[in-house]
Amino acid sequence: xxxxxxxxxxxxxxxxxxxxxxxxxFNSKILAGGTDLIVGKIQGSxxxxxxxxxxxxxxxxxxxxxxxxxxxxxxxxxxxxxxxENNKIIxxxxxxxxxxxxKIGSLxxxxxxxxxxxxxxxxxxxxxxxxxxxxxxxxxxxSFGNKRTISLENFLEAPYKTQLQxxxxxxxxxIPVPDKNIIGDFYKLGRRRAVAISRIxxxxxxxxxxxxxxxxxxxxxxVTPIGKRxxxxxxxxxxxRINNDLLINLSQMLGEEILKIxxxxxxxxxxxxxxQQMFYQLLNNxxxxx
Amino acid sequence: xxxxxxxxxxxxEIEVDPTIRLIDLLREKLNLTGTKEGCSIGxxxxxxxxxxxxxxxxxxxxxxxxxxxxxxxxxxxxxxGKLHPLQENFLKTGAxxxxxxxxxxxxxxxxLLLENPNPTEEEIKDAIAGNLxxxxxYKQIIDAIEVSAKELKG
Ligand code: FES
Ligand code: FES
Numbered sequence: 001x002x003x004x005x006x007x008x009x010x011x012x013x014x015x016x017x018x019x020x021x022x023x024x025x026f027n028s029k030i031l032a033g034g035t036d037l038i039v040g041k042i043q044g045s046x047x048x049x050x051x052x053x054x055x056x057x058x059x060x061x062x063x064x065x066x067x068x069x070x071x072x073x074x075x076x077x078x079x080x081x082x083x084x085e086n087n088k089i090i091x092x093x094x095x096x097x098x099x100x101x102x103k104i105g106s107l108x109x110x111x112x113x114x115x116x117x118x119x120x121x122x123x124x125x126x127x128x129x130x131x132x133x134x135x136x137x138x139x140x141x142x143s144f145g146n147k148r149t150i151s152l153e154n155f156l157e158a159p160y161k162t163q164l165q166x167x168x169x170x171x172x173x174x175i176p177v178p179d180k181n182i183i184g185d186f187y188k189l190g191r192r193r194a195v196a197i198s199r200i201x202x203x204x205x206x207x208x209x210x211x212x213x214x215x216x217x218x219x220x221x222x223v224t225p226i227g228k229r230x231x232x233x234x235x236x237x238x239x240x241r242i243n244n245d246l247l248i249n250l251s252q253m254l255g256e257e258i259l260k261i262x263x264x265x266x267x268x269x270x271x272x273x274x275x276q277q278m279f280y281q282l283l284n285n286x287x288x289x290x
Numbered sequence: 291x292x293x294x295x296x297x298x299x300x301x302x303e304i305e306v307d308p309t310i311r312l313i314d315l316l317r318e319k320l321n322l323t324g325t326k327e328g329c330s331i332g333x334x335x336x337x338x339x340x341x342x343x344x345x346x347x348x349x350x351x352x353x354x355x356x357x358x359x360x361x362x363x364x365x366x367x368x369x370x371g372k373l374h375p376l377q378e379n380f381l382k383t384g385a386x387x388x389x390x391x392x393x394x395x396x397x398x399x400x401x402l403l404l405e406n407p408n409p410t411e412e413e414i415k416d417a418i419a420g421n422l423x424x425x426x427x428y429k430q431i432i433d434a435i436e437v438s439a440k441e442l443k444g
Contacts, residue, residue, distance in 0.1 A: 001318050002330070004309040004352070035350050038311070039331045058355065082344070106420020107398070109332055111344040112351065194419035195333070 004041050010056045014063075014142070014171070020055050021167045022144040028053040030169060032078040033113040035105070036121070047121070063171060066090065075173040077116035082107070084115060093177050096131040096186040096203050103127060103188050106195045116170040119152070122162050122226060129156070129227030130203035131186055132173065133219035140172040141165075149174070159225045181207050182215070183290060185282050189274065198222040200275055204282050208290050212241045218254070223275055224261050233257060242287055251280040293357035298366025306353045313337045315353035316363060324364035324393045328422070335421030338394035339363045345401035345417070364393035367400060375438045376400060385434040387425035395421045399435045407443055411436070 008031070011017040021028065031037055031054040041048045057063055063076040068089045075084065081101040084090050090098050104110055104118070104127050118128045129152070137152040144167060152173075155163050164170065184205035190196025201221040207214040216237045221227040233253050240246055255276040259268060294303045297320070306315055316322045316339070328334035330349050337348040340362040367374040376396050379385070386392050395418060402409055402417035409417070414435050423431060 001314045002311060003307070006309065008308045008352070008354075010354075034352065034355075035332055035347075038350050038352070042330065056352075056355070105332070106335065107401075107417055108335060108338055108345050108347045108420045109350075111346050194416070 002042055004038070004054070006041070006051055007053045008056060009053060010059055012059050014060060017055060017057060017060060017169065018142065018144040018167075020053070021169060026053050027051055028055055030054075030120075031056045032058065032117050033080060035109050035113040036117060057169075068093075068177070071177045073175045073177060075115055075175070077170045077172060078114045081105075081110035081113055081115070081118075085110065094131070094135060094175065096184055096205065097128065097135065099186045100127045100131045100188065100201070100203070103194075109195075115173060119156065119227075120162065120164065120170055122156050122158070122160050124159060124224065124226055125198045125201075125222040126227065127188060127198055127201055127221065130201050130219040130221040132175070133227055133229050134184065134203045134205040134217040135175045135178060136217075138174045139170050140174060141168045142171045143168040153229060156226050178205070179207065181209075183208070183286055184217075185286055187278050187282050189278065200271065200278065202275070202279055202282060204279075204286065206286060208242065208287070212239055213237045214239075218279075220254075220258065220275075223258060223271055228261070230254065230257055247280055247283045247287070250283065251276040254279050291354050293354050295356045295358060296360040298362060308352065308354045310353050311349055312339070312351040312353050312356060313348040316348060322363050322365050326390055326393055328390065328394075333420075333422070334391070334394070335398060335418075336391055336394040338397040338421065340397055340401050340404075343401065343404055345398045345420075347420075362397070362400070364397060367396070374400070375441045376403075376434065379434040379438045379441070380431070383430045383434040383437065385426055385430040391421055391423040391425075395423065395431055399438070402435070403439055403442060407439060409435070409439060 009020055011020055027050045029051045057078050063078045065076045066079060066087050066089055067074045073089055073093055081104050085098055085102045115128055119126045132152050138149050139152055139155050141148050157163055182205055186203045188198050189200040190198050200223040203219045206216040216234050218230045218234055255272045291308045292305050313327055316325050325339055325348060326336040328336035332347045332350045338345050339348045341359050376399050398418050398421050414432050
């Protein structure tokens with residue numbers, strides 16, 4: 001029989017939870033879906049060896065719901081991928097997020113794993129990150145007596161490093177409802193179709209007016225050290241007339257940009273042409289659908 | 291920690307160590323050894339059980355987390371000593387060889403049919419994507435689920 005070898009608390013509300021998190025000299029971790037943490041703890045992963053206390057947030061309903069309030073979609077931190085995939089608000093307004101989470105792991109995993117758990121350790125392959133970045137997601141971070149909002153982009157500091165303080169919890173993901181004319185797509189490449197860790201993910205959102213890109217947002221994951229927006233390419237693209245040459249040009253620019261970030265690696269010769277082709281196809285499909 | 295939950299339609303109350311996994315509670319405390327442990331890391335699906343209508347990996351859930359839930363294991367789907375149509379059809383179509391993946395496969399299929407009595411082949415594949423079988427090659431498993439879906443609809 002396997003034993004997790006640590007203390008577990010199950011706070012019933014946010015207040016109890018924040019008090020537990022505020023205890024200074026205790027090495028605690030949040031337990032939500034557990035699909036990463038339980039495996040990590042059992043396998044003796046470095047990330048969890050000093051964890052003395054697990055704070056299980058599953059009983060706190062406030063953290064586990066999806067709402068549309070005014071022009072913002074609010075996703076509670078411990079909402080599962082399956083719940084997101086099947087939610088009406090998400091289906092209607094955030095199709096890229098739906099597509100991304102529906103490709104994570106297996107159904108058994110998606111029934112437990114949570115949205116905040118996906119990005120809170122800032123692993124480069126977190127599939128929810130590129131869509132959340134193009135949707136301009138913000139996070140609400142709470143701690144005892146304190147609350148702050150930060151963009152996901154700023155939260156994700158460096159590989160496996162975030163802005164989250166020890167006594168803080170990601171409580172909500174806040175996404176402005178995208179304009180009705182915004183269209184886009186998400187693409188994931190793994191070693192096989194299902195239950196695969198991503199090698200490359202791309203998300204694109206754009207608004208096309210009079211055959212030019214009125215607005216465009218581009219983000220990648222897995223192929224870059226952390227999920228990332230490409231503002232230079234976005235700015236270059238704005239107002240440009242759409243034709244095949246532009247799409248080819250943009251795909252080349254994205255490849256060069258990624259190479260600049262990651263440096264030349266043994267895998268570059270394989271990954272770069274794939275990224276460029278994927279990006280070209282994504283753009284092309286979006287433009288054709290329009 | 292004392293927990294109370296429905297297990298295969300019977301309510302039980304039991305004292306559990308909060309640091310053990312659901313699979314250990316099932317297999318070692320409750321002697322329900324139909325649920326198998328393959329990889330222990332959420333990859334193989336051999337440990338699949340149903341919690342509140344959803345298929346989950348019992349190696350990735352802690353035992354106390356089923357407090358107040360409705361849990362179904364492979365032992366809970368036959369009635370009055372009669373096998374469930376999924377079990378019958380797995381046998382008939384040759385969807386079982388060594389049988390190690392079978393309880394998990396059947397629970398994934400059971401959860402699918404609870405939600406979607408009329409699944410397409412793609413939907414079946416998606417539902418069992420988290421269940422590995424080293425023997426059969428999956429075709430027979432998909433057949434067994436398709437036949438069962440038809441039978442269950444009557
Ligand atoms: S034993 Fe749980 S998924 Fe393999
Ligand atoms: S029958 Fe042997 S693993 Fe599936």
